[in-house]
Amino acid sequence: MLDASDPEFLLTRPEDMRSALFELTHPDSHILVRDAADREMAVLVLGADKQTRQFFWRPRDYAGADFEQSDSMGLLSGTTFHFHATAYGGVQIRFRVQRPEVIHFDDGSAALMSPFPDRLARIQRRKMFRASLATGPGLCQATWQPDPKQKPYRFTVRDISVDGVGLRVELAVPILPERGTVMEDVQLDFGDLGKFSANLEVRNVYPISGQPMIQPDSPDEPAPRHVSLTGEPPMSHVGAVFLNLDARQENWLQKVVWRLEKGAQRD
Structure with missing residues (x-):
């Protein structure tokens, strides 16, 4: 318990x-x-x-x-x-x-x-443990470019585990990948801890601030009226799981999560 x-x-x-x-x-x-x-x-x-x-x-x-x-x-x-x-x-x-x-x-x-x-x-x-990067948002970044002709998405990694990752981005929900989307070749940069490339499957996308907290179920429905409580720009959360990691990748990622956890405890 x-x-x-x-x-x-x-x-x-x-x-x-x-x-x-x-x-x-x-x-x-x-x-x-x-x-x-x-x-x-x-x-x-x-x-x-x-x-x-x-x-x-x-x-x-x-x-x-x-x-x-x-x-x-x-x-x-x-x-x-x-x-x-x-x-x-x-x-x-x-x-x-x-x-x-x-x-x-x-x-x-x-x-x-x-x-x-x-x-x-x-x-x-513990089996669900995610190392939180909330106190050091500049430590880890993620980049995803679905089309070479498009500007890449740039995320801040909020938390990470060997199973998945929580990303934050200053964009509104409607222009982000939907649940079920496979984000291929996402580049994660852990600073001094190294870099990592992986495929991610989006499991949830929801607004954090600066936009309606509930999205319409149908494109025919009017956008929900929103009263800004904070006056902040749009911020959204993208939760995703890692796909098809091999043993070497899982082992490397586990070490990174462990080091991030130790760093958070020292802070």
Whole structure:
């Protein structure tokens, strides 16, 4: 059993907690909030603001309530709320916050706003371990050029394991490769640790900031109205798995992941 109080899993730096909160904006995340009376509700995390160090959330079954006039769930009368979440990929994220405030958007909708927690537990099993490069975004870059006549895509590697990689790019989701796309001959540059070329299969693509958090299901549907919470440029996440690595490549990659992990622990 993995203990959420283990220092290995605790995050206290605002940038690390913001990254973990952004993981919860993925549509496959499952988030439960429990109040002091042990009542539970399913919620969604909408985004996080790195400037004010606040994040935005609302009940999953939100139906246009403004919370102030209709607070049937006691969200504005409770004192402490415990978040128990399973993010994409099975990562467990746990933290608690005090009573939230209400924020209203131009379209008439409302959300709850809470400051970043003092600390946050992010638990990932060893067999799924991904070395995080969140604290050193310039360390590893990835480049992919699907067509010699086109400008290459340039990514920052957010995290990496022997199975896959998480990439960040300052582009909106609609112009990125879709789920199932095979990205051939992706060049990964680990700086002093060396370079690596591999084929990647895209497993998920989702917005991080500066764009609608939900994309339309059909091209005939209108683009969703978006209220920018941070004023940041478009940023998206691309999650992909390595394809057909041979034993030599897997061994080399494992050593890189191990060295990145050791470097993160020293930091």
